[in-house]
Amino acid sequence: xxxxxxxxxxxxxxxxxxxxxxxxxxxxxxxAGAPVLYLASHSEESLKEGLWREEDPLLFHLxxxxxxxxxxxxxxDEEAHLKxxxxxxxxxxxxxxLGKPHLERIHAFDQELLQLLKxxxxxxxxxxxxxxxxxxQIYEGYAQAFGEGPATGFRARRMERVAEALRGRExxxxxxxxxxxxxxxxxxxxxxxxxxxxxxxxxxxxLDRAWQLRxxxxxxxxxxxxxxxxxxxxxxxxxxIYLAAGEWQEALSLMEEVFRMDFQHPGYLPGYVLARFxxxxxxxGERERALRAYRGVLALSWAPEEARTIALAGLRSPFRLx
Numbered sequence: 001x002x003x004x005x006x007x008x009x010x011x012x013x014x015x016x017x018x019x020x021x022x023x024x025x026x027x028x029x030x031x032a033g034a035p036v037l038y039l040a041s042h043s044e045e046s047l048k049e050g051l052w053r054e055e056d057p058l059l060f061h062l063x064x065x066x067x068x069x070x071x072x073x074x075x076x077d078e079e080a081h082l083k084x085x086x087x088x089x090x091x092x093x094x095x096x097x098l099g100k101p102h103l104e105r106i107h108a109f110d111q112e113l114l115q116l117l118k119x120x121x122x123x124x125x126x127x128x129x130x131x132x133x134x135x136x137q138i139y140e141g142y143a144q145a146f147g148e149g150p151a152t153g154f155r156a157r158r159m160e161r162v163a164e165a166l167r168g169r170e171x172x173x174x175x176x177x178x179x180x181x182x183x184x185x186x187x188x189x190x191x192x193x194x195x196x197x198x199x200x201x202x203x204x205x206x207l208d209r210a211w212q213l214r215x216x217x218x219x220x221x222x223x224x225x226x227x228x229x230x231x232x233x234x235x236x237x238x239x240x241i242y243l244a245a246g247e248w249q250e251a252l253s254l255m256e257e258v259f260r261m262d263f264q265h266p267g268y269l270p271g272y273v274l275a276r277f278x279x280x281x282x283x284x285g286e287r288e289r290a291l292r293a294y295r296g297v298l299a300l301s302w303a304p305e306e307a308r309t310i311a312l313a314g315l316r317s318p319f320r321l322x
Contacts (some may be wrong), residue, residue, distance in 0.1 A: 003170050003190075004166070004169070004170060004171065004172070004173065004187055004189075004190040005028065005029075005032045005034065005171075005172045005173070005190055005192065006172075006173045006175065006180065006183055006184060006187050006190040006191055006192070007025060007028060007029075007123075007126075007172060007173070007174050007175075007180070007192055008126055008174075008175060008176070008177045008180035009025075009041070009056055009058045009174050009175065009176055009177065009180075010058070010117065010121070010177060011055060011056055011057065011058070011176065011177070012057055013117045013118075014057075014058055014208070015208040015211060015212065016117070016118060016208075017120065017121045017122075018197075018201075018202075018205035018208070018209075019120070019121070019122040019123075019197060019201075020121045020122055020123060020126065021201060021204045021205055021208055022058055022060075022061040022062075022204055023061075023198070023200045023201040023203070023204035023205075024123065024195065024197070024201050024204075025058060025061070025062065025174070026061060026062070026065055026200070027195065027197075027198050027200065027201060028123065028172075028192065028195060029062075029065070029172050031195075032172050034071065034170075034171045034172035035071070035170060035171055036071065036072050036073075036074055036169070036170070036171035036172075037062065037066050037071055037072070037073045037074070037171065037172055037174065038073075038074050038075075038076055038166065038169070038171050038172065038173040038174070039059075039073060039074070039075045039076065039077075039173075039174055039175075040076050040077060040159070040162045040166075040173050040174065040175035040176075040179050040180075040183060041056070041077055041080065041174075041175050041176040041179045042056070042075040042076075042077055042080055043075050043077050043078055043079075043080035043081070044075045045080075045081075046075070046080050046081075047073070047075050050302055053267070053268075053302060054305075056176070057268065058174070060265075060266040060267045060268055061266060062174065064265055064266075064267075076162045076165050076166070077158055077161075077162055077179075078161070079154065079157075079158050079161070080158070082153050082154045082158060083153040084153070085149075085150040085151075085153050085154060086150065086151060086152060086153035088150065089146070089150045089151045090103070090106065102146075105145060106142070106146070109138060109141060109142045109145075112138050113135075113138050116134060116135065116138065117177075122194075122195070123192035123193060123194065123195045124192070124193055124194040124195070126180075126191075126192055127191035127192040127193055132181060132184055135177070135178070135181050136181060139178055139181060143156070155178060155179065155182065156182060158179075159175075159179050159182040159183055160182075162175075162179070162183065163182075163183055163186040163187070166183075166186075166187070173187075173190070203229050206222070206225045206226065206229065207226075207229070207233055207234060207237060209222065210222050210226060210234075210237040210238075210240070210241065211237065213240065213241060213244060219241050219244075219245065222237075222241060223238055223241055226238040226241075231261075232258050232261045232262070232263035232269065232273070233263075233266065233269055235254050235255075235257060235258045235261075236254075236255070236258050236263070236269065236272065236273055236276070238254055239251040239252075239254040239255045239258070239276065239280075240276070242254065243276075243280070246321070248280060248283050248321070249284075251280055252280040252281070252283070252284055255273070255276065255277045255280055258273055258277075259273070259277060267302070268304050270300055270303070271297050271300055271302075271303025271304050271307035271308070272304060272306075272307050274293045274294070274296040274297045274300075274303075274307070274311070275293070275294070275297050275303075275306075275307040275308075275310040275311050275314070276310070277290075277293045278290040278291070278292075278293030278294040278297070278310070278311065278314045278319070279310065279314060279319040281293060282314065282318040282319040282320070283319065283320070283321065287318060290314060290318065290319070291314075291315065293311075293314075294310075294311040294312075294314040294315050295311075295315070297310070297311035298311055298312075
């Protein structure tokens with residue numbers, strides 16, 4: 001393997017990129033033969049407490065993969081808690097009488113970063129100098145306008161310490177996109193290169209597309225692909241399509257099948273499955289089973305906020321279609 005491979009996490013934006021989705025990252029990890037997986041943007045504490053779940057859903061795929069392979073996961077950012085300073089900085093500006101123009105400038109930087117994240121991204125694009133230059137211009141503009149400190153969550157200081165901890169080590173390093181930018185300056189030889197997509201990546205791209213279901217999509221084509229994959233997440237998403245089409249009986253039949261399978265992975269799936277199963281059972285008039293499903297969501301050690309909201313509403317009154 002190469003001595004080090006540096007990969008960016010796009011947080012929730014992996015779902016937009018068929019050529020750099022969660023399965024792509026896993027394929028790159030497999031190819032690298034990494035003896036260790038380093039997480040540059042997390043602390044051991046945040047990993048143990050599960051604080052990553054809302055901000056870095058890529059870890060729903062990376063952590064089980066590493067555990068199954070017996071690969072140690074090492075969180076390197078001992079000051080990850082300082083990321084909260086950036087949010088506190090924005091809140092302070094929002095409360096200040098003269099803060100509005102500064103918030104508008106922050107919003108402009110956010111929008112520019114968002115537009116960059118919505119352009120087609122591949123490993124070779126992410127590792128290119130053109131991409132890093134564009135990302136660097138956005139970040140440097142923000143840091144110059146508001147300072148390297150609380151406004152950035154002390155990002156430069158934190159990544160300097162992470163870079164120092166990484167010197168002389170071997171393994172794969174995964175970092176939040178802006179942390180990746182700063183680490184790329186220290187490890188330019190570790191940037192991702194061109195990669196041939198695998199079948200698992202193509203399947204993940206189909207799943208990601210189904211999570212973003214739109215009216216203009218080829219719903220029949222999506223269903224065909226999901227049935228070919230046939231795992232619990234694929235069948236759950238197929239049920240979602242049926243429900244969106246108003247065919248809730250077919251959706252319920254599929255969810256009954258999912259419920260008989262092991263749907264524990266990815267870690268966000270159990271909450272969504274139980275919440276939607278409860279709603280479909282309500283539509284079928286099976287209130288007692290629906291209540292058990294809703295209570296199952298709330299009994300999980302963690303469930304997505306959307307699933308918890310559905311479950312709480314379902315406990316108050318039976319679900320009905322609009």
